[in-house]
Amino acid sequence: MAKRPGPISRRRALQGAGALAALPSLVFAQTAAAARPRLMQGVQSGDIGIDGATLWSRADRPSRMIVEYATKESFSTMRRIEGPLALEATGFTSRLRLVDLPPGQTIFYRIAYADPATAGATSDWVQGRFRTPPATAADVSFVWSADTVGQGWGINPDIGGMTIYEAMRLLAPDFFVHCGDTIYADDPLASEKKLPDGRVWKNITTDAKSKVAESLAEFRGNHLYNFLDTNLRRFNAEVPMIALWDDHDVVDNWYREKHLEEDSRYREKNVSVLARRAERAFREFMPLADGLDGPMRLYRKFSFGPRLDLIRLDMRSFRAANGPNRQAVAGKDTAFLGLEQVGWLKQALKSSTATWKIIAADMPLGLVVYDDWRRKSGSEAVANADDGPPLGRELEIAGLLSFIKRENIRNVHWLTADVHYPATHRYDPARAAFQDFTPFYEFVSGPLCAGGFGPNALDGTFGPQVVFQKVPPPGRFDLSPLEGSCHFGHVKIDGRSGAMTVSHRDASGKVIHSLELMPS
Known part of the structure; x- marks a missing residue:
């Protein structure tokens, strides 16, 4: 039999009345909190x-x-x-x-x-x-890399997420250059991905990352996914970003004339339509100087005092269609940077009074990147794999390099990514089919959180040679972050001497190669 309740004491009655009196305040506090905006992405x-x-x-x-x-x-x-x-x-x-x-x-x-x-x-x-940049010849340092959440390797909570961002933050750089593929809009995520040794990589998943991005909302969702990582949000709050875009910000190896008839994942087959939506999302979610209206102009010079000018390029927006890349005469079909951007770049370099002029590009100059890697056909980047005099897109770069030599512009070097392994290349006219240029270095890094690949072949047109590279073991393809696929680069310029030290680092921040250059 259930026990009958006894009489309510005065104390219990007052306590109950107090709880009831406090209830509207509690409800109001909860309602007020829900009415306040939140900054979920930091x-x-x-x-x-x-x-x-x-x-x-x-x-x-x-x-x-x-x-x-x-x-x-x-x-x-x-x-x-x-x-x-x-x-x-x-x-x-x-x-x-x-x-x-x-x-x-x-x-x-x-x-x-x-x-x-x-x-x-x-x-x-x-x-x-x-x-803020110094007005005098002070130390300057920055990090660079590319490729976030690619090949199905996403935010893995079991290892603390994308910890490479924390490794970069701990170096306290003045800024970060993201060389493109800020998202992988064409690379959905599964909750798990198996490694060859039987281990299982686990991903945080979202609806937006469950399919390829086609709508503006889906491109936005790809950007929002990255902000789920605590390491990235903490890094963003302390290190300014200079962002480039590349192919996976839209779809693999995209150019505006491309169509996707053979890709059953896409209902929208017109890549120019996808590119407009992807560009809108990129401009919304990157901390760019320009607004959202009008054409996007990424190419820009960033000055960091007397020692450094960082020059950002756009190798996506103005390119002609990918193809054989063997034209003997420059024209609209050989455009890569495009006439307007090349003209601007020449003047930016000529007018620079900084000790170092560092060009940030989303693709390498001398590495062969095929449009169709399975058939080894077509060109996605500059090099056309023929080792001879400049043809196709190489004509544009040859003209730029000749200009730099003719104008006696000193201490110009390139940094880039795209190929998913770190490398240092020295371009030497004594080794080149085309010799009208001053020697320079190209520093390649990445990825941030994606598969490891390589090595790519080097085209001999501009005489590159490998100074350093770290690639997956023979026969391995799509090396996982758990197996050491992820890398970033670090540049430090000494304000007093002007010496520039470029180091390649693994995901923990450990130096795996370093090169010091003195200004000429």
Whole structure:
């Protein structure tokens, strides 16, 4: 028999009344918290130079961006700016360009979002920082790599996620160059992927990463996936990014005339349509200096004081269709950077007074990258595998290299990625079929979180030779991050002597090769 309840004491009655009285306050607090915007993707900065820096974040609903920044972490003296609205039309992202910043200073910033429709509904502040370029010949350092979440290797919670971002952060670089494939829009993720030795790689999965990206929402979802990684968000809050794009930001080996009739995964077969949607998502989620309206112009020079100019290129937007790449005369079918970008690049190099002019490209110059690697046909990059005088896209690069020599522009070197293994190449006219250029180095790194491949063959047109490379063991293809596929590069320039040290590093940050160059 159930026990009958006894009489309620005065104390119990008062306690109950108190709980009931507190209940509306609790409900109100929960409702108020739910009404406040949130910054689920954290904050990031980018496109940093002597002319300013871009701050970026994303809200989870329509809201107004608010930025506070200062030269002291205490924010005891700070400036406050009401930024743009984050709206559905921008994927709820927003950005703000800071200008007139003091040189050689750490800038502390914090971002919040305010709901314009609800008074007092403001998110928590999320803080970040970056260091402005020096005005004098001071030390400068940066890291670079490419290829995030490729070949089915995603965010693995069992190993702590993409820990390579933490290894880069611990070096405290002034900025990070992402050389492209910021997402793998054409590479869905499964929850598990088996390694040859029987181990199982486990992925965090989302709906957007369950299929190839075709709609704008799906391209946005690919970018959002990367922000699930704690290492990446912490890195973004401390290291400004200079971002390039490459093929997997849209689809493998894309050019605007490409069609996907033979790929059953795609309902949208027109790559130019996919590229427009992918470009929109890229511009929304990268901390670029330019806005979202008008044509995208990625190529840009970033100055970091007297010792360094970093020059970003765009090897995707202006290229002609991939093909045999053997034309004897330059024309519209041999375009890779395109006439306008090449003209701009020449003037950027000629006008630079920095000790080092480093060109950041999304593809290598002398490595053979086939459009169809199975048949070893067509060219996806510059080299055409014939080892002879410049033909096709090589004509554009030959003209650029001749210009650099003719104008006596010193200390120009290239850094890039794309091929999923680290390497250092020295281009020497004494070894080349085309000899009208000054020797230079090309430094290759990557991937950040993707499969390991290589080595690719070197084309002899510009005389490259391997100084260093680290590739998978013979017969191995798609080496996993657990097997050492992931790498990044680190550049450090000594402000006093001008010496530049370039090191290749594994995912833990361990140096696997280093080269010191003195300015000529």
